[in-house]
Amino acid sequence: MSVATERSWIGDGARRALALGATALLMGSFLAVLSHVTDVAGGTDRLVLFVAGSLLAATVLARFLPAAFAPILAAGLFAVGLWGYVQAVPNGELLLRSFDAVRADVIALLTGLSILRIAEAGVWAIGFAPAPTFLTWYLALRRHYVASAISGGVALGFFVLTGDAGPTVALVGIVGAAGVVGFGELERHRGSVGQVETLVAVLAAMIVLAPLVSVVPGGAADPMVSSGGGGLETVEAGLLTGGDEVNVQGSISLSPKVRFTVESSSQEYWRVASYDRYTGQGWVRTGDDRPYNGSLAGPPGDATRLTQNYTAETSLSIMPAAWKPSELSGASADNARVTSLAGIQPDGTLANGTSYTVTSQRPNWTADELRSAGDDYPDGIRGRYTQLPESTPERVANRTDRLTSNADNPYDTARTIERWLEGSKNYSLDVDRPDGSIADSYLFEMNAGYCTYYATTMATMLRTQDIPARFVTGYTPGQRVARDEWVVRGLDSHAWVEVYFPETGWVRFDPTPAGPRSAVEGSNLENARAGNESNVDTNRSEDGEWTPTPEATPAGGSADAEDSAANDAANPAGLQRAAEQDQADAANGSATPAGGGAAGGTTFVADSSPLPELPSPSREQVAFALVALVGLAAGAHRTGLAERLYRALWLRYWPSGSPTATVEAAFERLEYLLADEHRSRRDGETPREYLAAIDADDRARRVGAIFERAHYGEAVSDADATEARALVKELRGERTPVLGRFRRSRERGPDSI
CATH class of the missing domain: 3.10.620.30 (C8orf32 fold)
Known part of the structure; x- marks a missing residue:
């Protein structure tokens, strides 16, 4: 298989890993909401245990449990979780018997009632987590990617409706769901590297462009804005x-x-x-x-x-x-x-x-x-x-x-x-x-x-x-x-x-x-x-x-x-001990505020002329920046821009070394310039045959002649190396106008290239 072919196709394992990674991203979005609920209301350790158990069960059962039985098992997990919540709520069984009360609660949740308003919110989160976690992961392992995206998307959509999934979480979940379907389809159809790069760039663009438009239901238009700021609301x-x-x-x-x-x-x-x-x-x-x-x-x-x-x-x-x-x-x-x-x-x-x-x-x-x-x-x-x-x-x-x-x-x-x-x-x-x-x-x-x-x-x-x-x-x-x-x-x-x-x-x-x-x-x-x-x-x-x-x-x-x-x-x-500690903290440059002091209002300042503080980015901003870099890298590679940028730099900077190494580097750059203008040198074709075939000019032929002497064992001098590099520099300036203008704007010299 040629190098081009090797670069065109990505292995089945890599495609599947990308699809499962997107599934994990989707699950992470709704599990982040549940984690926040248990952090506030209690029960994070049990939530982690239940989620881990659900993932393990899905991984094991995906090997032999038919897909038709998975929704039934997930429904059973949901029923058990709901029953556990009912048992934790005072008079919960009586509440469950009232259809009107249950209907009112469901409608309230679907119209913006936060999960955190539920008295036993931690118990509710722990009971809710196993069913969507199991089903989403199980379906992805069975390669039912669309069904997996639907399962996780329903769970996330529920939290969007309750208002507990903020814009950033919702956006991550949407991108994860799109990735599950997209990478899953690429796995089914043995997609190429280029197709994978295109999908990565598109998903990254979805995240990066989202701050400019409101694409998340119920979300803010700018999820990248740090919460450290604030408007002038009263x-x-x-x-x-x-x-x-x-x-x-x-x-x-x-x-x-x-x-x-x-x-x-x-x-x-x-x-x-x-x-x-x-x-x-x-x-x-x-x-x-x-x-x-x-x-x-x-x-x-x-x-x-x-x-x-x-x-x-x-x-x-x-x-x-x-x-x-x-x-x-x-x-x-x-x-x-x-x-x-x-x-x-x-x-x-x-x-x-x-x-x-x-x-x-x-x-x-x-x-x-x-x-x-x-x-x-x-x-x-x-x-x-x-x-x-x-x-x-x-x-x-x-x-x-x-x-x-x-x-x-x-x-x-x-x-x-x-x-x-x-x-x-x-x-x-x-x-x-x-x-x-x-x-x-x-x-x-x-x-x-x-x-x-x-x-x-x-x-x-x-x-x-x-x-x-x-x-x-x-x-x-x-x-x-x-x-x-x-x-x-x-x-x-x-x-x-x-x-x-x-x-x-x-x-x-x-x-x-x-x-x-x-x-x-x-x-x-x-x-x-x-x-x-x-x-x-x-x-x-x-x-x-x-x-x-x-x-x-x-x-x-x-x-x-x-x-x-x-x-x-x-x-x-x-109070006095606290004030003394504040003084010590301020003197040591710790995080204690400059205003911290005793009840009398004394202000302790560690430095009378502190340097101005630079704003620190929020976690969301850092995450968005990383996503943007990944997307740009994928897009640049897909369009060939990365290769062109690399070659532009490669043409300009030369390796240091012996005259022979300099001559070989000069001819390698000459070949790249001529291949872009004519064609590449074929296997078995000598430099002299290649230059004659494309009718290269005298300067290129002179560089070829110096290269032949260096390549076939004859000694080349510093003057030969300088001449070869200068000729290639001149040819490069003619064939890359931007670089040429930049070169001519500087002082000419043997080491200026």
Whole structure:
């Protein structure tokens, strides 16, 4: 077989390896989603075990199990997995008997309900994984490539519909499915190297061009954009849509527009939503909403009744209320819904001017009561609100252990973390969102952020200490315009933390420094007023803040208002040790942020004039770059461009060596130039015969003559070598104009070629 023929065909084993590799890529796309689910909800080790078992079973059974039985076996695996999930869910068997409930859940999943919203999401992922993994791999091993692509594609498509497969994952899966079918067909028809290269280039182009157009259903148009960036969406839009998921963002802005007014006998945080499951990149609320039935349970301990009257000053998709709401009245109450975490939401939108009344049972407590509350949490509370992704770096827990070493109860632990974050981080709306764990990055690699970062980090740190904590969104009190009335704007949107205490319930902690936040909000409002922006004031807010007569602070109800100065010093030694460690880390150039310091806000800077940081590419960007290089390489080889580029460089640069070696290199380059213009030298044809046959000019014949002397044993001098190289250089310049012009633009000389 000739060299050309050898290069035209690729072996059966290589073609099959490419088809199976594409199958692995397809499976990897939906398994990546399941891996993320178990990382967040728990069970990654079991998922790996089940997937490995499914792959092993498929590999073994593919040798003798007829293809017709494989779907039956896969259906059995799916049924077993579903039954395992049903057993893990409270009252799961009763739920399974309700066809309407099952249908509603399936429809919800297919219309965007994230798997992470399922209470036992980890168990669900483990039960789901074996069936598509087994069937996709089995069919590929049996060379049923189209059926394999369909099997894996259905699994991936399901996660695209639930919203759990992001643009990059979906795109990888689509390319994998196309590769399974394409390489499989090449194997069936014994495709050539050129056809394989063409397919590789096409698949790479699909990935590389995808950022320019939206080709993934439900996906973003630009999967290559690093999540470290961020648009200027408002804090309010990012936090307070009343949805079931909050993703931490990058740089963000404030809206000065008035949202609602509140009449209340006391100043509160106007709570909108809370979230229990931390994903590493944001928060999810698990469980289902239910219709409001006229009342809600109050907190477990003593509480004060508080009535609030809300009036929407614009269209609202939320229903703020002070914690803990127990009754709702007004026209909107008939269509209100209650979330799984006891918040209230409108079933639709509240029109401008809509009013409603909320009665809340505000928990009463003192710091001493919370210190003595203990940690005998209900099982449901502990399991649900101490969850952390398995990939959370251990250094988060280690730093929290050191920081809270002197705190001997959950309350002091929470207060220590709250004060440390207030003092060690700078408040800023202009930040880049990191790609990894938000809490870990904010704790160790960032020196500034806004409320979302503070609250996420505090909740995560508390959970490393097995203290139940959750992420909460809503509004700070706003502008007080009368003794019992507040005007609340978009810039008052906020995030904070709630910590659970036995016999008291959920208590608010706010680690975001109030002074810097208020200054930014005030500046934003003044700029809006100066610019005559609309809807930034009501008739009662234009005259500024109403100042009450000094009165005693009521007992209970707020961790940040109630504690005395003595209580604030609950753990000075732990804070001091943390500050000293921050100093040491900064001096050693570690990843501790320059803003890390003691509760007093000291800033430690390792270098007063640091070099500017170059942006680091995300994993997605690195992957896309590698794919682009592979595609370019395949395309270049397929079109012959790689060979031409190599030869262009080869013609220009000469090997160093003896005069004989130089002459041989000169004749080899001459042959290449003449072959491109006439034909190649045939086997058995001498250089002299070849040059005569193509009627080469005198310069080529002179190089041939020098080569004959060097090749057949006669000595050649340095002058001969220089002459041969110069003649070939001249011929090359005439036959490759670009290189010739480049050559003539430089000084001529014997070594310039």
